[in-house]
Amino acid sequence: MSEKSPFGASRSDLWAVLIVGGVIVVSTLVGLVVRLVEIVPNRDVPVTVQLMGERLALPLGPNGEPLSGEVSTATIQVSDMPVATYVSALGAAIVPALATIGVVVCVMVLCRNLMAGRFFSRANTRLVSAVSVLIALGWLISFLFSTMASNGALALVADRELLESVQFRVDWVAVLAAMGVGALASAFHAGERMQRDTEGLV
Template sequence: MDTTTARSITRSDAVGLWLFMAAGAIIAVWGIMAAVLRIIEIAPNRDVSVAAEFAGTPADAPIGPGGSSVEVALDQAVLTVPALPGASWAALIAQQVIAATTIGVVVVCLLMLCWAVMRNQVFSGRNTALVAVAGITGTIGFAAVPFFGNMAANGAFTRLSDGDFDNVVMSVDLMPLFFLAFVAAMAATVFTVGDRLRRDTEGLV
């Protein structure tokens, strides 16, 4: 007896899963298309816009009375560079490829998981593998995307300042990264234990 097929999902469960799958497909298409369009924009390596992090760099902003300049601490800005150095250009392309790949892999894994649940198959080795792959891919992608973005930004700083402006800032937020890794590990553990309990229960029947 397969305990995972002992009870069918309800109609409301099925509707929720279908909505989740539709939303996932839209997210995947949107994310991949955004990455492709960004690559098309970057590919000629002319007048490239790059998001950059600053370490509280002072700058003037027209926010005073009558539009007068007020000094502010700059944390983020978009730099437009005539052309990026080769390594920075490649890093920016890699950032988009990794972002698209991460979104695609995670969404496909979750869609396959939802499809299995709709067929009343919750705990299984296959579903455990899907959860693990989604979690690992998401965690690596979450760290890699800003890392390559920082590489591109540093190249933009070098090109604009001829190397005179030192602003190497690595902007990977570790707390969300640790939280994501924890959630992924917890989900994989739950599915692993659930699959083992299912097999143990089948052995008793």
């Protein structure tokens, strides 16, 4: 029979968390390697660009007949990117992967602590705070790198009129997630303080 933690989780539950976290880490690393293989040679690098409702002829009709459509996102291939664009493309690939791995590792350690019955502790508060910071900084730095890579790639192949149609989209999901986890960190901190006060009264 499997051992139970103080709040009912078994050793198999811990292994399930570790396995799922390990799968996410490995898949993230594989995706990062694939992306770096595309970027590092600096030849025909696919770069995603954001456009403001640009109308283009798309081969979507019968027998590939072009149809007019509105495009807000496109992937273009560029070669011989300048240093700034090249570094930005690398950063846009590396930063989200590292942030994801960092978040997963923190969550795995947090789950281990919770399953061991360690709830409101300084370590758990720091782990939750680290998750919030990783989400926020990962999103911000990734957004900056992606924007710079997009602008640099378009500058190589597009005319000025198209460059003026570039728009920036903010992923509010990441922002809200960072805020939510930050609120959770505050709750952990309050619980930790209450636990210390309670222990001091005993």
